[in-house]
Amino acid sequence: MQSFSRRDIIGAGAAALTLGLAGCTGLAVSTEVRSDSYVVDGGTLVVETSNGDVTVEPTYSEQLEVSYTMQTNGPRSEFDRVRVDVETGAENRVVASIDASGFIPLSVSVDLRIRVPEGVRVVGAKTANGEVVVQNVAGDLVAETNNGNVEVTDVEGYVTLRSTNGDVTARNIQGLDGAISTNGAVDVDVLGLRGNAEVRSSNGDVTARLDPSLQAALEAKTSNGEVTWRDIELVTTTWDDNEVRGNINGGNSPLIRVQSSNGDVTIRAR
Known part of the structure; x- marks a missing residue:
């Protein structure tokens, strides 16, 4: 079984997009998007984030595609509290967590968008705060x-x-x-x-x-x-x-x- 942390994803050729947006409240909202793909061989899949949306949908690729969007209206250092773990094997898992000892407990959100290859059965999709959308998969x-x-x-x-x-x-x-x-x-x-x-x-x-x-x-x-x-x-x-x-x-x-x-x-x- 392979295990990857957020640091692994960032360092392993992940595509990154960073944006600074001005909200109507006057607070600066920072957004960072990262993605990577993982070789999988069937099995089940559980996807979970502690604060943000979860979207699970199919892909024509043979790899598990993991994309996550971090957003904060605090300092960009808040992104350092985010950890995304990806485990592959018979039981595939994508779990985003946020260190609760940070600046403001819910000042960071992590939206997960997971694209699932044929043969992987989705058995769990969960968030504490956010929407869950699952479509065109098996499990x-x-x-x-x-x-x-x-x-x-x-x-x-x-x-x-x-x-x-x-x-x-x-x-x-x-x-x-x-x-x-x-x-x-x-x-x-x-x-x-x-x-x-x-x-x-x-x-x-x-x-x-x-x-x-x-x-x-x-x-x-x-x-x-x-x-x-x-x-x-x-x-x-x-x-x-x-x-x-x-x-x-x-x-x-x-x-x-x-x-x-x-x-x-x-x-x-x-």
Whole structure:
């Protein structure tokens, strides 16, 4: 297994771009972009940054392409607090971290843009503060953020999506293991289930778009809002404005729970 630190990336022929921008607040914003490529032979991939966006997408190259953008409105020495580690092997990892002993804890952000060659399965994409976008890859994926949206499109695998403060969206995925937001809307395709799944928001509307042939048991409920469904074959056992239970296409299992504490719940065909 190979292991590379930020220093390795910078020294190994990485392309660098440095910009100074004047923000509307009058503070100077400095940006530095670096990138490099790594030989990989299949395996899985986890991508993580502590403060910034994560984007994962495919490449026609046979190498793993790693690009990261550092930004600060403090002194440029803040970039010295950034470390990006790349590990290759059966379990590939790209992890950006920021030394918390610096000038201001969140004065530096590190956006990761990772391009994945065919044969590498993406199993994790995570940030504490920022958006997570994953598209056109394969793998049973867990995508999560504390503050930001999660958007997943065209994933060949079963996905789990989480955001504390942000919307959660999934389109054209092989299957769903779960999708949860604390504060935000949840809108996901449900084309396959391999076990019980929860689609839920504490504060936001929730929409589940089901494959027309999906067989499952359904529990749909909201505390403050309305539950509606359309264009699906549903035999109800419980039905009122706030709660619907029943069987989709005659299925008794698995169970899909679609819930909101404060928001409308919609079940519809994809």
